Amino acid sequence: MRALVSTLAFFAFAASASAQEQPVALKDAPGRAVVEANCAGCHSLDYPRINSPFLDRKGWSAEVTKMIQVFGAPIDAKDVPAIVDYLVANYGKGN
């Protein structure tokens, strides 16, 4: 039951959220599309921006792993390196 309620609520929210939610641009660089496609379903893209640039590769890798393992983000394993590379290159403090 909760699954159904949650699904319906999500679509209701996605529709209503646009009233106050404005575009959050990520840096245009290789990997941006895969980040947008995998991350923006659950949270707006201001999250990586405000969390920058202080995480290193280990830090961003841990964040992506947490999203998958703890929060259940359905991210294909093959997408993970591109996501981490993009975050490190554009919102990290280097390798």
Add this chain to the structure above:
Amino acid sequence: MDRRQVLAGIAGATFAGTAPRLAEAAEGFLSRGLPPGEYDTAMLAALPGKKKLIKLSYRPPNYETPLDYLRTAITPNDAFFVRYHLAVIPEIDVKEWKLKVGGEAAATPLTLTMAELSAFPPATVTAVCQCAGARRGWSEPHVAGVEWGPGAVGNAVWKGARLKDVLGKAGLRKDAVEIVLDGADGPVLDKTPDFRKSIPVEKALDDNTLIAYEMNGAPLPHFNGFPARLIVPGWVATYWMKHITDIAAVTKPFDGFWMKGAYRIPTGKFPVLQHFLTQANAVNEPITEMLPNSLIASPAAGARVSRGAGLEVQGLAWDGGYGIDHVDVSTDGGATWADAELGKDLGRFSFREWRHRFTPDKQGKVAILARAGNRVGQSQVDTLIFNPAGYHNNVVRPTVIEVA
């Protein structure tokens, strides 16, 4: 929801990133020392029913109160900060809302309507609600999370039913160890742990722990938990469950992610007096009570004032419910300190206003500092007690002004 559904949902919720920025830049409202990426991301923006606050994230919504609204002891409802973990936040019709009270340690479980909740003897408490991660943005080094500055805090007069009265009616048994709380907001994905928390049974039975349906004499704003939320005076806001729908008395420690995997501090590292023993271990324990803290609301950082003209420094101080008993102020960068004048005492859980007058006698930059302490000897610290989630940041920080 599976991957394809998520991707389909994104169509309505994400953007190409080329549209113009419509909200106002918040840079001028942000303190120094936050992560650099915050300065071109945070902005002033208004949620429905709210004034323009400092938007840190749209979804889930995390909006900080600008210091302009933190000059007085009571924080206006429409300027009160907003903090959510999960993005599905239903609009609730109070006529449809119900509160379930049960669990294996409740002999007579019940379900309450708002009319039935309101029929319990009402209680009122003036209490500070502060996000556990308040001031995380000043952690050194920076740590991941919502990068709050000083405005993830507010104070209100909360009115509601005592949790202990409601638990009593549900037949709370002596073998209850924790009370588990759930609210109507939830995750986008079914696999994401729902935001559920527990509190020790002794905290639940405290006279000051309320199920509040009024905030400063009005219904709670939607984004602060309408129609009812838990009020746990003295303890950080993670326990103040918004949109509360379920209360369960349990005989074993609750093992949800938001207790076991989040909101924890290194055991023994902070001078807190109240511990959550059934959730503690040798390595870490849940964050519980707030430690003394303060803010300088006026003058604003960067203000230009005149040499020889009297200046009033104003601010707020608060703690975990023992009661602020002094605020020391320095107007020379910490070389000398004076007692600030404390404002009216609105109760031990409330913001306490303070003020200090001085006359700047030298031109140039002046660093103003405030350090609050309470009746049990806890005080703000000069050096950060680092912890991985950036909690309990009550470091004394300078507000630098320019004397011309």
